[in-house]
Amino acid sequence: MSTGTLTIDLNAIVANWHALAKLAQVEAGAVIKADAYGLGVDRVGRHLAAAGARQFFVAVAEEGVALRRAIGSGPSISVFSGHMAGDADMIAGANLTPLINSVDQMLHHVESLPGHPFGLQLDTGMNRLGMEPAEWSALRDIALAQNPTLLMSHLACADERDHPMNEQQRMVFEDMTEGLDIPRSLSATGGTLLGEAYHYDMVRPGIGLYGGLPFVDAVPVVTLDLPVVQVRDVLAGETVGYANAWSAKVNSRIATVSGGYADGLLRAMGPNAKFHHNDIAVPVVGRISMDLITVDVTALPQAPSSLQLIGMNQSVDTAADFAGTIGYEILTSLGSRYKRVWLE
Numbered sequence: 001m002s003t004g005t006l007t008i009d010l011n012a013i014v015a016n017w018h019a020l021a022k023l024a025q026v027e028a029g030a031v032i033k034a035d036a037y038g039l040g041v042d043r044v045g046r047h048l049a050a051a052g053a054r055q056f057f058v059a060v061a062e063e064g065v066a067l068r069r070a071i072g073s074g075p076s077i078s079v080f081s082g083h084m085a086g087d088a089d090m091i092a093g094a095n096l097t098p099l100i101n102s103v104d105q106m107l108h109h110v111e112s113l114p115g116h117p118f119g120l121q122l123d124t125g126m127n128r129l130g131m132e133p134a135e136w137s138a139l140r141d142i143a144l145a146q147n148p149t150l151l152m153s154h155l156a157c158a159d160e161r162d163h164p165m166n167e168q169q170r171m172v173f174e175d176m177t178e179g180l181d182i183p184r185s186l187s188a189t190g191g192t193l194l195g196e197a198y199h200y201d202m203v204r205p206g207i208g209l210y211g212g213l214p215f216v217d218a219v220p221v222v223t224l225d226l227p228v229v230q231v232r233d234v235l236a237g238e239t240v241g242y243a244n245a246w247s248a249k250v251n252s253r254i255a256t257v258s259g260g261y262a263d264g265l266l267r268a269m270g271p272n273a274k275f276h277h278n279d280i281a282v283p284v285v286g287r288i289s290m291d292l293i294t295v296d297v298t299a300l301p302q303a304p305s306s307l308q309l310i311g312m313n314q315s316v317d318t319a320a321d322f323a324g325t326i327g328y329e330i331l332t333s334l335g336s337r338y339k340r341v342w343l344e
């Protein structure tokens with residue numbers, strides 16, 4: 001077998017979901033957009049639903065349709081992009097709840113699917129999705145008359161505990177929703193960690209379920225092992241890989257592993273990345289190529305048969321640091337060539 005193995009611990013995802021719900025002391029939804037952050041919406045969705053999750057969130061209606069197929073009727077599935085032109089059949093067919101973002105979406109929704117449940121997304125300062133305060137004032141009475149099921153907003157800086165934007169957005173959210181008897185939700189993973197004032201009636205964690213920061217106490221979910229295709233000894237002065245980007249200072253042993261930037265192992269990781277073999281760290285040398293990565297395994301007592309990029313010794317966020325990015329991007333970039341193994 002020459003593809004890498006991506007192991008996804010479904011019980012760890014459920015444990016993280018329970019831990020975040022316990023912390024919030026209110027219902028925890030599950031954000032499962034982008035194929036459950038690259039980990040497989042069918043398996044992750046079914047496992048969370050079996051564990052009792054009743055509120056799922058996806059980015060677009062197409063993802064909602066796929067999730068509905070996996071989990072069946074019962075749990076609610078909300079769509080962050082709201083009700084886009086052409087979505088009515090999917091929203092009705094898969095019983096999705098669009099989170100309406102604008103006056104236009106609101107009108108389109110009540111015209112095309114009168115009486116169909118919806119929520120409202122309010123912009124409290126991020127300026128990405130949702131109705132701004134002025135727009136909301138104008139539409140508010142009309143929208144409320146249609147019985148929205150949820151009022152939600154999203155924090156821009158929640159991964160920084162002390163950022164003043166958090167409290168600023170919370171105050172705007174208070175102003176926009178005060179006195180309305182409709183369930184409210186403000187926080188994703190980061191906001192869930194900010195304390196009770198940010199929890200409202202439901203939290204919406206995504207990355208924390210999958211073991212990523214800012215949920216420091218998350219149980220690790222993902223393991224990524226790449227098989228070694230070949231091991232060779234190089235002499236001091238020999239070079240490795242494209243553009244002769246690395247040259248051996250001393251006689252060295254190089255392992256070539258199967259996996260590269262086509263598998264989401266970002267080329268930018270190259271100069272900083274390490275793999276692990278058991279507890280021993282071994283550095284990537286030379287450029288990451290499309291399908292292969294070269295690693296200096298001189299420190300290992302024996303030629304390895306595989307090397308680990310993500311696992312007990314280094315997290316998704318450590319791998320992200322190698323490329324100057326975030327765990328979210330690493331997870332959602334993991335390509336389709338891995339053998340995916342779901343532990344349950």
Ligand SMILES: *Cc1c(COP(=O)(O)O)cnc(C)c1O
Binds near residue numbers: 206
């Ligand atoms: C992606 C997203 C979430 C989940 O965010 P995490 O940081 O992954 O927990 C919650 N709400 C909205 C609106 C989102 O776009």
